Amino acid sequence: MSSSISSSISRMSRSIPGSPMRPASTSISASRLPIQYVTMVATFQAHPILSESERALRDRFQPIFDEIRDGAIAREQSRELAFESVERLRKAGFLALRIPREHGGSGATLPQLFRLLVALGEADSNLPQILRAHFAFVEGRLNALDDDNRELWYARVVDGALFxxxxxxxxxxxxxxxxxxxxxxxxxxxxxxxxxxxxxxxxxxxxxxxxxxxxxxxxxxxxxxxxxxxxxxxxxxxxxxxxxxxxxxxxxxxxxxxxxxxxxAGQHPSDTYITAFYQTFHLAALAGIANAVLRDSIAFVQAKTRTFGVPGLSEPRHDPLVQRVVGRLSSLAFSANAIVDQVSATMQAVHEARLAGTSVPADYAAADIQAFQGQQIAIGQVLEATTLLFEVGGASAVSESRRLDRHWRNARTLASHNPAIQRERAIGDFYLNDKTPDAAWREAFEKTSTEPATPHTGGQPDVGDVVLAHAAEERDAA
The missing domain is CATH 2.40.110.10 (Butyryl-CoA Dehydrogenase, subunit A, domain 2)
Known part of the structure; x- marks a missing residue:
């Protein structure tokens, strides 16, 4: 890994309150733990410590999230598209979260946006993915400093336009x-x-x-x-x-x-964190699923009054084995949330550096690498949680009326986007050979562009082609 990119990752991390790369000599008392590390899974634990602006956003949208959550199982069972939920978010101004306040939006930071998306994903993990392209388009306009029409797009988004x-x-x-x-x-x-x-x-x-x-x-x-x-x-x-x-x-x-x-063709912008932005949407949805798993496991256990192999009435919530499972689920959720916070905070630092005219290529590489690293960890942990959930209950946990299987199906589908094995290889190439994801993408594009295209025969595309197609999709939206 080149020294410039290594120093960029360190610089970005140190500029973020609560970064795990804080110098080891710095001590932090429990009462002064960074906000993002004490506000996880707030819907079923202690109330989070939020800034005034973030509290206002949470108070504004949480009732809508609750309504979306209440209808999630019914929508899943009947495969009813979420038009009503999207419309509620539109009317509430959710689509304009990132639009600057002076243009009629909420002016939310990237960490604030992604924490809200985690909460939305807990209610229904389909919703963050539905809105992924919309927020990527908005983010592109926020960073397109030479776009004469961006105020026109701002106005359309504030008026409720969804992309x-x-x-x-x-x-x-x-x-x-x-x-x-x-x-x-x-x-x-x-x-x-x-x-x-x-x-x-x-x-x-x-x-x-x-x-x-x-x-x-x-x-x-x-x-x-x-x-x-x-x-x-x-x-x-x-x-x-x-x-x-x-x-x-x-x-x-x-x-x-x-x-x-x-x-x-192949001339995509390198001064963008849009790839990390797209990936963090999936990380936020996964974190939301982990939170929902914990929520559902707690509700399931607290309502039970009998345990397999135990005669008469019992309270599984006092069973040490059940407590251990729920403790593990809470830890997995915490980790997924912490990953989202770290990556979104890094992107915020890069965004502010870009607006100030001080960003360098290594900053964008740092954002990409952190998003890829987060993907490697979050996928396995959330999939573990969606399976471990069933250890707190017996056969009743697999009831169609509960649809607890949706958590695994949704997490597995999200995990299949942007193949993790390709991203893992990219991380290794970065650390071993100083090759940034952007440089690797350009090299792969040049290689494929000199080879004759293979006619489509109705089968599945090669995984490498899929990765390149996704990369092009993400960059073209910037």
Whole structure:
């Protein structure tokens, strides 16, 4: 690992209150533990210690989260898409959390945003993923300091506009095949199909990737344009309500102002933490699942009055073995929450450095590496929690009416995004060979771009192609 990136990680961590990389000589008394490390899993433990602004945000949105939680099992059982929940969040201004206050938003920091997303994920893990592309688009506008139209987008978000994504394609090659062609004057025509269009079925706008000849373009397409159709054909066994299906564009007419930016293939911005941002959405949803597992295990145990092998009435909550299981679940949840806090705080530090004009490439690499490291740990721990949950109960724990299996299915599905084995290899390459994830991506792109594309035969794309496609999706939205 290069000294510049190592020092950047250390610098970013030391600038974050409560960083685990605080110098060892610094002692912190229990009464002065950093906020993010004493506010975990607040819905079923002691009330958290929050800043006034964060308390106001939590008080504003927690009642909505509670309503979403109360309907989660029924939606899961009937596979009812979460339109009502999304609408509640929209009306409450949740979509404008990151919009600066002077433009009508809440001006939330990244740690504040992701803690709210964890709480939302505890209520229903589908919701953070539904909103993932929306907040990535907003984050892109916040960091696009040369974008003359960003105040226009701010206003639309404050008015309730929701953005979905149509980036990935079901092809064997990593190439974008959706086309944007010139029609009359300043009009354009969009044609092609996208898949994994998470959130688009709920959206007003679709952020899409296309090609205009050899040039790549990022587009903002009105969802109600003639020729746009969204199909709910996502058939994953988890995160079933995210609407991550097909989006079709058939002779969709667009104007110049629908083109966000143009760039050459492979020329994606390196001064961005958008990859870490996307990954942290999954980490937040996973942390929310871990919190929900702990919540459900506590409720299940406290209501039980009998134990297998014990005659008569009993109280399993006093059973040391059950206490041990719940203690482990609480620790797994704590770890998942702490990871989200650390990565989001690092991104906040990078964001502030960017706005101040002091950010360097190593800062963005530091954010990516921390997000990748968090992914390696959180996935295993949350999957452990979703299985360990069943050790606190007998056969009644597997009742369809409880749907406790949804926690494992949803966590496993989230864990399958952005393959962890690829990210683990990238971390090792970084530490051993000083190769940042951005540099590795560019090298892989150059290699694949010189090889002939393999025609799609209806089978599954190569895992390496999938990783590159996801990387392109994340960067194109920046």
């Amino acid at each position: 979905g994504a149509a980036m990935a394609e079901r092809t064997a090659a990593t190439e974008t095949t959706v086309t944007l062609t010139r029609s009359d004057g300043d009009r354009w025509t969009l044609n092609g199909d996208k898949y994994y269009s998470t959130g688009t079925i709920y959206a007003n706008w679709i952020v899409a990737a296309a090609r205009d000849g050899e040039t790549r373009v990022s587009l903002a397409v009105p969802r109600d344009r003639p020729g746009v159709s969204v199909v709910d054909d996502w058939d994953g066994f988890g995160q079933r309500l995210t609407g991550s299906g097909t989006t079709r564009f058939r002779d969709v007419h667009l104007d110049d102002d629908h083109v966000i930016r143009r760039f050459e």
